[in-house]
Amino acid sequence: MAISRKRVIPKDYYALALLVIGTVAMRPRLILQEVVVKATSYREETNHPRRVISVSELTRSHNRNVECPEPLVPLYDKIVDPLPDDKQQIPRSIHLAWIRGYRSPQSRCISSDMMEIALKWMEQFPSYSLYFHDDEAIDMLFDQKSQEFPHLVKIMNACALLGGAMKVDIWRVLVLYTYGGFYSDFDIAPGPQL
Numbered sequence: 001m002a003i004s005r006k007r008v009i010p011k012d013y014y015a016l017a018l019l020v021i022g023t024v025a026m027r028p029r030l031i032l033q034e035v036v037v038k039a040t041s042y043r044e045e046t047n048h049p050r051r052v053i054s055v056s057e058l059t060r061s062h063n064r065n066v067e068c069p070e071p072l073v074p075l076y077d078k079i080v081d082p083l084p085d086d087k088q089q090i091p092r093s094i095h096l097a098w099i100r101g102y103r104s105p106q107s108r109c110i111s112s113d114m115m116e117i118a119l120k121w122m123e124q125f126p127s128y129s130l131y132f133h134d135d136e137a138i139d140m141l142f143d144q145k146s147q148e149f150p151h152l153v154k155i156m157n158a159c160a161l162l163g164g165a166m167k168v169d170i171w172r173v174l175v176l177y178t179y180g181g182f183y184s185d186f187d188i189a190p191g192p193q194l
Contacts, residue, residue, distance in 0.1 A: 053144060055093065055179045059137045068109035075110050078122050078130040093181030094121055097133040099168055107134035117189040124190040128181075138171050145174050 066074040
């Protein structure tokens, strides 16, 4: 008599596996919805504690004394107070990330071309907070989410074999899942207002 061993996959692993597969398949909207549904139901079923640090703490918004070598300039977060009686359900936050692949005290130093893009976001969306995520902020979010998704470390180690792009793809979903708002690649600037 053969014994069948059915492998039971925890729901958080299933959700992140879907995330990785969906990111590769370039279907982030569907995958984000799937991850949120699966992770929320997992948290509700297991009464999993959720410790979330603020996005300002994550991006170290308080650090305003970065010295950059020329011709680089520092980019600081722009934090806007919430609007009174705001009916918008999506948080008024814009997340930008610049990944170098290593941590540096000068990780907030960007070129003047990149600064122009960040300033366009601030100008076009004055009622939105803009958060700049560097390598350290991204790693901190992965560390934080590994409590909620215990298999995240294994998945990230597997993704490392495919390069840094997949790490950022997974981070995009996690930052929006955790804090809400909008994400934009750093080479995308908003167009003129209509």
